[in-house]
Amino acid sequence: MKTKLLLLLIFLTPVLFAQQSDNDDTPKNIIKSFNKRFPRATDISWDQVDNNYKVDFIFRDRLSYAEYTPEGEWLMTVVDQDINNIYPPIDRYLKEHYKKDKILFIEKATKKDRKDYYYIQVSRKIKGVKEPFIIELYFNKTGKIEEVIKPDELKDVENEGNEDIIDVPEIVLKNFNKRFPRVTELIWDIIDTNYTVDFEYRDKTTNAEFSPGGVWVLTKTEIDPKNLFSPIKRYIDQNYKSQKVQYAEKVVKSDRNNYYYVQIYKKIKGVKYITVLYFNKVGKFTKVIRPKGLEDEYSNQVEAPEIVLKKFKSRFVRATDITWETLDSNYIAKFIFREKKTVAQFTTEGQWLMTTFEIDTKNIYAPIQRFLEKNCSDYKVNFIEKTTKNDRKDFYYVELYGKKKNIDPQELGLYFNKSGKLIED
Numbered sequence: 001m002k003t004k005l006l007l008l009l010i011f012l013t014p015v016l017f018a019q020q021s022d023n024d025d026t027p028k029n030i031i032k033s034f035n036k037r038f039p040r041a042t043d044i045s046w047d048q049v050d051n052n053y054k055v056d057f058i059f060r061d062r063l064s065y066a067e068y069t070p071e072g073e074w075l076m077t078v079v080d081q082d083i084n085n086i087y088p089p090i091d092r093y094l095k096e097h098y099k100k101d102k103i104l105f106i107e108k109a110t111k112k113d114r115k116d117y118y119y120i121q122v123s124r125k126i127k128g129v130k131e132p133f134i135i136e137l138y139f140n141k142t143g144k145i146e147e148v149i150k151p152d153e154l155k156d157v158e159n160e161g162n163e164d165i166i167d168v169p170e171i172v173l174k175n176f177n178k179r180f181p182r183v184t185e186l187i188w189d190i191i192d193t194n195y196t197v198d199f200e201y202r203d204k205t206t207n208a209e210f211s212p213g214g215v216w217v218l219t220k221t222e223i224d225p226k227n228l229f230s231p232i233k234r235y236i237d238q239n240y241k242s243q244k245v246q247y248a249e250k251v252v253k254s255d256r257n258n259y260y261y262v263q264i265y266k267k268i269k270g271v272k273y274i275t276v277l278y279f280n281k282v283g284k285f286t287k288v289i290r291p292k293g294l295e296d297e298y299s300n301q302v303e304a305p306e307i308v309l310k311k312f313k314s315r316f317v318r319a320t321d322i323t324w325e326t327l328d329s330n331y332i333a334k335f336i337f338r339e340k341k342t343v344a345q346f347t348t349e350g351q352w353l354m355t356t357f358e359i360d361t362k363n364i365y366a367p368i369q370r371f372l373e374k375n376c377s378d379y380k381v382n383f384i385e386k387t388t389k390n391d392r393k394d395f396y397y398v399e400l401y402g403k404k405k406n407i408d409p410q411e412l413g414l415y416f417n418k419s420g421k422l423i424e425d
Helices: 007-011 028-037 088-097 153-159 170-178 228-238 306-315 364-374
Strands: 042-049 052-058 062-068 074-081 102-111 117-124 131-140 145-149 186-189 194-201 206-212 216-223 244-253 259-268 271-280 286-291 320-327 331-339 340-346 352-358 378-391 395-402 411-417
Touching: 007 042, 028 062, 052 259, 088 117, 088 131, 102 244, 170 206, 216 271, 228 271, 228 320, 244 352, 306 340, 364 395, 364 411
Parallel strands: none
Antiparallel strands: 042 052, 052 062, 062 074, 074 102, 102 117, 117 131, 131 145, 186 194, 194 206, 206 216, 216 244, 244 259, 259 271, 271 286, 320 331, 331 340, 340 352, 352 378, 378 395, 395 411
């Protein structure tokens, strides 16, 4: 469904269905070109970006991304790289300039214009700052550094200067060794007034925090994305089907308010957009932080109340790809039902208000089709949907665009009542 700036559409909220594509929507010439270049690729997910088509997939056991023109011409491929086997010139640069930083991921982009490049993200922890900073590095295909992007906050902190040696109190070291015996290669830091330490424990990347008096505060343990807690995995599969998990960790706290932290990502034109999800200790979604560029796509996603979910499930059995939002005091569900993109609205008490679903442009209601043939012959139908309401004032919305550039206006949005008569107001 496409975004329209018409007041009557505010209750339909069709905007968030725009652009996502599956194999049925992707032109056959593009799929043929893709299959020829990447035989036996798996986990394939197509999207349309502007006029081009992009695809996320796994090829030769690596996460990959490719982009094609509408004519099926390959433009670029981006492949995740093994951080344990880095291209030597880049490896030397990282060891010289970013030895104490953590490499998050490395990607290699191969382009049709041969302007290949490497993209790397590293995480830097600064004394006195709780959250790590993300630094982006770009290298050309020979491994020469071309651009470094640091957040402004990091530049400010670095200008103030930082001490490398942390004097950890004896009581903190004693309690750390008691909780994590036989651990070596520790990296200590101070955040606020507490002491934090990075280390490897039981083959997992781990971070722990202690008070100045040696009291354990929390432990963060990295989780293999393949081994996510099943409720979290189900939530991501249902609500972020086209995105992939980049990083996950479990946070165990002394106050028992444990939680999970998960990074998922989506690539658009070769750029990786990272969304952060938080879940409580039983795997229930609690919070989301979205990057700039995807905020509009998921502007108001929420968890619906149990009574609303119950009414929804009874009306739309076997619905898939479900997301929830709020509009005023009502709840909006967006989902796939009977292979159609659908929107439904409910009150907070679970009362159904309306359903809007997309209609195939080849199957237009006959009275509307006759009206369009008679009055809109210079336009082509681009999109059509039907809204069914609990007050029985059902209606159709039809979107058209001009067949020629000199037609004014180029786009039309028309409303028809349930009998196919034009609603002129």
